[in-house]
Amino acid sequence: MNALDRKLFRDLWHMRGQVLAIAAVIMGGVATMVMSLSTYDSLVTTRDRFYGEYRLADVFASLKRAPEPVAARLAAVPGVERLETRVTAGVKLEVAGFSDPITGQILSLPDVGEAQLNRLYFKRGRTVQPWSTDEVVLSDTFADVHHLQPGDTLAAIIRGKRKKLTVVGVAVSPEYVYQIAPGAMFPDFKRYGVLWMGRNALGIAYDMKGAFNQASLTLARGANEQDVIDRVDAILADYGGTGAYGRRDQFSNRFLSEELKQLRTMATVFPAIFLGVAAFLLNVVLSRLIALQREQIAILKAFGYSYAAIGAHYVKMVLLMALLGVAAGVALGAWFGQGLSHVYSETTFRFPYLDYRLQPGTVLIALAVSALAAVSGTLVSVMRAVRLPPAEGMRPEMPASYRTSLVERLGLQRWLAAPSRMILRHIGRRPLKSLLTVLGIACACGLMMVGNYQKGAIDFMVDVQFRQASREDLALAFIDPTSGRALHELAALPGVEFVEGYRDVPAILRFGQYRHRAALFGMVANRTAVQSFYATIGEFILFYNLVATVLAGAIGFGVVYNSARIALSERGRELASLRVLGFTRGEIAYILLGELALLTLAAIPVGFLVGVGLVGILVVAFQSELYRLPLILTPENYAMGASVVIVSALLSGQALLRRGRRFGRTGGPRDPLHAAGRAGRRRRNHARAAYRDRGGGRQDPCARALPRVGPGRRLRAAHRPQGGRCRRRRPGSRSDRTGAFGRTRSAHPRPGPGPGQRRAGGARGGAGQRARRRRRGTAGAAGARPRGIPATVEFRLRPGAGYRTQRGNPCPRGGAGRAIFGPGGPLRSGKRARGSRQHRAAAARRRGRDRAGEGAGCGARPARAARKRRGGSGRPAPARDRQPREPGRRGGSAVHRRGEDRDRLESDSRPLGRRPPDRGQGARGRAGRLYENLGARRRGAAGARHRRFHVAASGVGTAG
Amino acid sequence: MMARMPEAHADAVFVARGLTKIYRMGEVEVQALRGIDLTLNRGELVVLLGPSGSGKSTLLNILGGLDAPSGGEVYYLDHKLTGASEAELTRFRREHVGFVFQFYNLIPSLTARENVAAVTEIAASPMRPEEALRLVGLGNRLDHFPAQLSGGEQQRVAIARAVAKNPAVLLCDEPTGALDSATGVVVLEVLEKVNRELGTLTVLITHNVGIAGMADRVIRLSDGQIADIRENAEKKPAHELAW
Ligand SMILES: Nc1ncnc2c1ncn2[C@@H]1O[C@H](COP(=O)(O)OP(=O)(O)OP(=O)(O)O)[C@@H](O)[C@H]1O
Numbered sequence A: 001m002n003a004l005d006r007k008l009f010r011d012l013w014h015m016r017g018q019v020l021a022i023a024a025v026i027m028g029g030v031a032t033m034v035m036s037l038s039t040y041d042s043l044v045t046t047r048d049r050f051y052g053e054y055r056l057a058d059v060f061a062s063l064k065r066a067p068e069p070v071a072a073r074l075a076a077v078p079g080v081e082r083l084e085t086r087v088t089a090g091v092k093l094e095v096a097g098f099s100d101p102i103t104g105q106i107l108s109l110p111d112v113g114e115a116q117l118n119r120l121y122f123k124r125g126r127t128v129q130p131w132s133t134d135e136v137v138l139s140d141t142f143a144d145v146h147h148l149q150p151g152d153t154l155a156a157i158i159r160g161k162r163k164k165l166t167v168v169g170v171a172v173s174p175e176y177v178y179q180i181a182p183g184a185m186f187p188d189f190k191r192y193g194v195l196w197m198g199r200n201a202l203g204i205a206y207d208m209k210g211a212f213n214q215a216s217l218t219l220a221r222g223a224n225e226q227d228v229i230d231r232v233d234a235i236l237a238d239y240g241g242t243g244a245y246g247r248r249d250q251f252s253n254r255f256l257s258e259e260l261k262q263l264r265t266m267a268t269v270f271p272a273i274f275l276g277v278a279a280f281l282l283n284v285v286l287s288r289l290i291a292l293q294r295e296q297i298a299i300l301k302a303f304g305y306s307y308a309a310i311g312a313h314y315v316k317m318v319l320l321m322a323l324l325g326v327a328a329g330v331a332l333g334a335w336f337g338q339g340l341s342h343v344y345s346e347t348t349f350r351f352p353y354l355d356y357r358l359q360p361g362t363v364l365i366a367l368a369v370s371a372l373a374a375v376s377g378t379l380v381s382v383m384r385a386v387r388l389p390p391a392e393g394m395r396p397e398m399p400a401s402y403r404t405s406l407v408e409r410l411g412l413q414r415w416l417a418a419p420s421r422m423i424l425r426h427i428g429r430r431p432l433k434s435l436l437t438v439l440g441i442a443c444a445c446g447l448m449m450v451g452n453y454q455k456g457a458i459d460f461m462v463d464v465q466f467r468q469a470s471r472e473d474l475a476l477a478f479i480d481p482t483s484g485r486a487l488h489e490l491a492a493l494p495g496v497e498f499v500e501g502y503r504d505v506p507a508i509l510r511f512g513q514y515r516h517r518a519a520l521f522g523m524v525a526n527r528t529a530v531q532s533f534y535a536t537i538g539e540f541i542l543f544y545n546l547v548a549t550v551l552a553g554a555i556g557f558g559v560v561y562n563s564a565r566i567a568l569s570e571r572g573r574e575l576a577s578l579r580v581l582g583f584t585r586g587e588i589a590y591i592l593l594g595e596l597a598l599l600t601l602a603a604i605p606v607g608f609l610v611g612v613g614l615v616g617i618l619v620v621a622f623q624s625e626l627y628r629l630p631l632i633l634t635p636e637n638y639a640m641g642a643s644v645v646i647v648s649a650l651l652s653g654q655a656l657l658r659r660g661r662r663f664g665r666t667g668g669p670r671d672p673l674h675a676a677g678r679a680g681r682r683r684r685n686h687a688r689a690a691y692r693d694r695g696g697g698r699q700d701p702c703a704r705a706l707p708r709v710g711p712g713r714r715l716r717a718a719h720r721p722q723g724g725r726c727r728r729r730r731p732g733s734r735s736d737r738t739g740a741f742g743r744t745r746s747a748h749p750r751p752g753p754g755p756g757q758r759r760a761g762g763a764r765g766g767a768g769q770r771a772r773r774r775r776r777g778t779a780g781a782a783g784a785r786p787r788g789i790p791a792t793v794e795f796r797l798r799p800g801a802g803y804r805t806q807r808g809n810p811c812p813r814g815g816a817g818r819a820i821f822g823p824g825g826p827l828r829s830g831k832r833a834r835g836s837r838q839h840r841a842a843a844a845r846r847r848g849r850d851r852a853g854e855g856a857g858c859g860a861r862p863a864r865a866a867r868k869r870r871g872g873s874g875r876p877a878p879a880r881d882r883q884p885r886e887p888g889r890r891g892g893s894a895v896h897r898r899g900e901d902r903d904r905l906e907s908d909s910r911p912l913g914r915r916p917p918d919r920g921q922g923a924r925g926r927a928g929r930l931y932e933n934l935g936a937r938r939r940g941a942a943g944a945r946h947r948r949f950h951v952a953a954s955g956v957g958t959a960g
Numbered sequence B: 001m002m003a004r005m006p007e008a009h010a011d012a013v014f015v016a017r018g019l020t021k022i023y024r025m026g027e028v029e030v031q032a033l034r035g036i037d038l039t040l041n042r043g044e045l046v047v048l049l050g051p052s053g054s055g056k057s058t059l060l061n062i063l064g065g066l067d068a069p070s071g072g073e074v075y076y077l078d079h080k081l082t083g084a085s086e087a088e089l090t091r092f093r094r095e096h097v098g099f100v101f102q103f104y105n106l107i108p109s110l111t112a113r114e115n116v117a118a119v120t121e122i123a124a125s126p127m128r129p130e131e132a133l134r135l136v137g138l139g140n141r142l143d144h145f146p147a148q149l150s151g152g153e154q155q156r157v158a159i160a161r162a163v164a165k166n167p168a169v170l171l172c173d174e175p176t177g178a179l180d181s182a183t184g185v186v187v188l189e190v191l192e193k194v195n196r197e198l199g200t201l202t203v204l205i206t207h208n209v210g211i212a213g214m215a216d217r218v219i220r221l222s223d224g225q226i227a228d229i230r231e232n233a234e235k236k237p238a239h240e241l242a243w
């Protein structure tokens, strides 16, 4: 190693604090980049491999029902390579030991031969035996969370009939990489499952023998997807086709694509911020270093080092710092990436295999980008070093030129003592640098806000979705659209407070040549959903919070510590002389830290702006058709942002003061950056140790009692609490409390009212309260909910309406641990079969209440009209005024004639409920069945009487 | 650049003709040199005397290729320094010139040995760094950092660094300026020894008339001009000097 390189390493070692601070910032950028890019790569490779090996279809078409020969016509469409038909249906599942309702999608597997498209990857077990009637294959997510193994059984309610099914295999499908119940916001593996079953058995169960209701096909090379889709649609039009769609619109794939897009965004936005800050820091540090090394540079030149060699020397220095950051960043990024991939494969995307792979290309990109940022940030300084005339370097540096600060020019100097004036002038001397410092610190604040933003935004979304929009406690989905009478029946159920029905209608939006499948939208859930939702994404939130905190901390400390060190280096001599002149240490510290404090304080509001800006960028960048994050920043966001700045400033100040103390004593070395400190430090440490041994200083009482280890050192009490005092930990005091608290929290996200309150709540719900609820309900039903006949009904349990779980544990809140009935979801039918009851009813409704010409799904009507309509449609008397009824009594009132269903609009059907086998009551009516469904799950307890549901009827076809 | 000064002495190393240097600082112009004609010969030990601000350092910097004159010409052997490119000047300094400065200007992060090595590494036919340091009497302080050396020791390291590459010219700007007289004498002895043993043309700037005794020639500068040039009939050895 030549002498210049030695100098390089020693210089770096000497500035190690700053080097580390800068490397940490670069690390932040590289880590996010590597994390997102490698995860992206891993997901893309895995996806492509899985899609290819398991033959995900290119085009999917759903329809009401078509006889099998139609398949031949479809297969004959030019451009179709391979076509396969299926029977698929929504299904309600029951798993022993899990009392919540589970919805699922059941798909057929061919009885003859193997599936050619959308094949299954079997994790365990085998496929169903041809012609078997009760064998099913389960999706792995569902099987895993319920610990279902081949050989286990579960029950399905198929077309109202309960059927026992035997699990024979557990599989992953390329079609369901992202498994989410239609209309749900986030996956819920416990309450949504995908099953596969023999074609024949399923066909019989769903009256699809010799027929199909879904076709998937692959395209021949060079085929035009849109052409094929158009032709397929034309053929299927007569069979209730709901419009074929390509992979792009395939639900699971679309989510995956969106997520991938976000990863890409993440791979650019965050690293850009970090590397920008790093470039600035490098610039500050290097220009200071070069100023300090003027004479060294001059001497090297005097002895014949070429300008290029000098430039290379400093570029190398910069690159080494960057390299350190890149190395740490790649390591951290790979770790984060693994974590993220893990979180993904656990919570969202189910691939049979997800090999995390860190491609060399990713590392190279990270290296190149960081090096570029580092070098471009320091180019000016390096060039200054290169251009420094050798003769010039021999002359002592001119005193820096100062100006009076703006404050003083405004005539305010009377109120400023000399130290304060020094602070202001120093800041004002290099306004750009001060500004950039402020910006850098502000970035830390902003990043922290971004990291925490997601939590706030998601809280907000949950609040809107689950507490404001979907205020219901229970939701029902009907197999087929149902008359509004069902609402009244539901409203009449004991305990029902409010009923609201709505219709989902699918649509294809066209604009010029663009078409867009507007899917969606049925919502639903209750607190259980909130819980499961948090359980699902909690890991994500936690993960991102961790990442953000690490990174924001890195930036904050990097910037503040560096500016502090530079300030000390630039002014060390000046301050030392002041000390000699009789300034106290406090005054010196004030001058030194005052500047830092001022910049830090100025940075906080700027940081808030940066945070809002960054979040804005993110919101726009992450915005997808599937969802959009709201730009909501909570006070906590701001608080977190500010605190990261303040904490890093305090830490830096601390570090600085420790260094600065030396100046006070010795009068200051000539070159603070190069004050060879080792010997001195050793001496000081000895002195300090001796002092401590004598019992001096503020000492930890625990430490004094502890044995000496090594020269001058004591074992520090590891568990010393922050107060500085040593407190013995009492068993069961702190940790136990946390434990109990944790348990409480996890069991009951929002502490529910006690039994007494519950009753009081029940008695209170007067007319005013109901009206309030109704209004909120109306407002909550905002958005473009299509009007028409209710296909989904939402329930709202009055807060007091507790019930017992099957095990007999009372639930304090209506919803906790309870049901979701999967609702709407993208309806696959665009048409309403003419002449059906549904159609007539809809027409009547339109005539009666709607403005003519408003197509389904696009009307937003004023709430007033909606309220009027509610009145007109005979809103049921509040449930609590009625006597609780026996479940069976109203059974016949809304007879559900199965025969009629078939020619009706095809919806995403969720079977309503089941006939409780143990009761044998012949409830046939829709409401009756519903009631049984509810009642069966709430039997035991004096349930029915206490439980008064408030069924929200307000939102039928309304929009706020 | 290869044009040789016709009238130059055969032994001439540096030939300067009509050198002027003007520093411009905004409105103000400072005439640092006002027409210097000078010839420096092989193996000479020349002392530059003059009051502060008389232009000694400026002249030395121009001779060493650290700075360019505003007017006039300088030749080193048959190379014309005036008008040479930066790369040519760098090569000139690398191959032929050793510098010693008033404030030593050692690289603080390198040991004595490494400070010397930094120069020998890029030189054509250098001594070994240890050898150079032994020459200045610091053979036992090879691995000490500048911060661990006294001022005189540091200056001797600087001299070792300057002579280690066997330069044809040694340019010293107030090498004893920051030293007490006893230490200064040690440093001067080293310079004298190098001049004598290696035959290096040595130019030595000082404020100190006492030092002039050890020179072959004493050039007096005043206000940017050569006031007089005096040949020392008999050189005093450095250890006899005192101030
Ligand atoms: N870079 C510069 N910019 C402006 N003026 C300069 C510069 N360098 C030298 N001068 C001026 O040129 C004149 C000669 O300076 P020089 O350094 O050569 O003097 P000197 O004889 O070496 O003085 P000293 O004995 O104090 O070192 C002085 O008046 C000085 O102010």
Ligand SMILES: [Mg+2]
Pocket: B056, B057, B058, B173
């Ligand atoms: Mg001088």
